[in-house]
Amino acid sequence: xxxxxxxxxxxxxxxxxxxxxxxxxxxxxxxxxxxxxxxxxxxxxxxxxxxxxxxxxxxxxxxxxxxxxxxxxxxxxxxxxxxxxxxxxxxxxxxxxxxxxxxxxxxxxxxxxxxxxxxxxxxxxxxxxxxxxxxxxxxxxxxxxxxxxxxxxxxxxxxxxxxxxxxxxxxxxxxxxxxxxxxxxxxxxxxxxxxxxxxxxxxxxxxxxxxxxxxxxxxxxxxxxxxxxxxxxxxxxxxxxxxxxxxxxxxxxxxx
Amino acid sequence: xxxxxxxxxxxxxxxxxxxxxxxxxxxxxxxxxxxxxxxxxxxxx
Numbered sequence: 001x002x003x004x005x006x007x008x009x010x011x012x013x014x015x016x017x018x019x020x021x022x023x024x025x026x027x028x029x030x031x032x033x034x035x036x037x038x039x040x041x042x043x044x045x046x047x048x049x050x051x052x053x054x055x056x057x058x059x060x061x062x063x064x065x066x067x068x069x070x071x072x073x074x075x076x077x078x079x080x081x082x083x084x085x086x087x088x089x090x091x092x093x094x095x096x097x098x099x100x101x102x103x104x105x106x107x108x109x110x111x112x113x114x115x116x117x118x119x120x121x122x123x124x125x126x127x128x129x130x131x132x133x134x135x136x137x138x139x140x141x142x143x144x145x146x147x148x149x150x151x152x153x154x155x156x157x158x159x160x161x162x163x164x165x166x167x168x169x170x171x172x173x174x175x176x177x178x179x180x181x182x183x184x185x186x187x188x189x190x191x192x193x194x195x196x197x198x199x200x201x202x203x204x205x206x207x208x209x210x211x212x213x214x215x216x217x218x219x220x221x222x223x224x225x226x227x228x229x230x231x232x233x234x235x236x237x238x239x240x241x242x243x244x245x246x247x248x249x250x251x252x253x254x255x256x
Numbered sequence: 257x258x259x260x261x262x263x264x265x266x267x268x269x270x271x272x273x274x275x276x277x278x279x280x281x282x283x284x285x286x287x288x289x290x291x292x293x294x295x296x297x298x299x300x301x
Contacts, residue, residue: 015287018287019280019283019284019287020283022283022286022287023279023280023283025283026279026282026283026286027275027276027279030275030278030279031272031275049282053285053289056289
């Protein structure tokens with residue numbers, strides 16, 4: 001009798017351990033998808049999985065087999081299409097805690113002050129700068145085009161990066177939370193015909209990145225030191241430092 | 257220990273709460289499905 005009780009107790013513990021491990025894996029996958037464009041695929045995968053389970057339960061062997069084959073091909077294409085995002089996700093997997101907590105509002109605000117302070121100095125000295133702040137959509141493919149820094153965000157670091165004779169001053173900097181992730185990154189140029197013809201490559205790259213992702217991009221002109229901000233393909237020009245801080249704070253505190 | 261000092265238990269539970277609940281439901285469903293398949297000798301796939 002004792003052996004039977006022990007057997008069932010061990011079975012229950014094993015079940016809980018198995019479900020917990022499955023839960024952690026699925027939760028991590030969801031967290032990873034949440035930060036990429038692949039989130040739109042999630043709905044399709046859930047519908048396919050539920051249909052597969054449904055046909056299995058009803059005992060439709062042909063439909064179940066067909067869906068299982070389709071599912072396998074679908075996953076194969078997902079791996080090819082989202083290869084950069086998947087690679088970034090796997091790299092991040094070992095770096096973060098399982099229950100990763102995003103930076104707090106105060107930490108984000110402190111980081112924004114550092115950015116605005118750096119932008120102020122760069123603007124006064126008319127030093128060109130391009131700073132992209134990541135929001136939900138991954139910037140993995142752009143990070144790969146630059147030099148990985150992964151350093152604490154400080155005003156001095158940003159100023160140093162954009163100093164004209166510094167080796168990494170070309171291209172854009174990518175900021176994620178309270179970290180400067182990469183520098184010298186190449187951003188896609190906007191092909192929007194409505195943009196002013198007088199705008200240089202730096203501004204076009206800023207608008208281009210904001211069209212391809214949900215990143216907020218700050219551009220400092222090297223000609224006159226003016227500060228511009230690109231959000232969702234829209235460029236707002238000639239901002240003061242106070243305006244810049246207010247807009248950034250409003251944009252980046254959403255949903256935190 | 258450093259990590260535990262930074263975040264409290266409430267934050268761990270409430271952060272992405274619905275994502276955690278949905279993950280748990282899917283994990284249970286997947287476990288039930290695979291467990292059922294194993295018990296029935298893998299005939300269903």
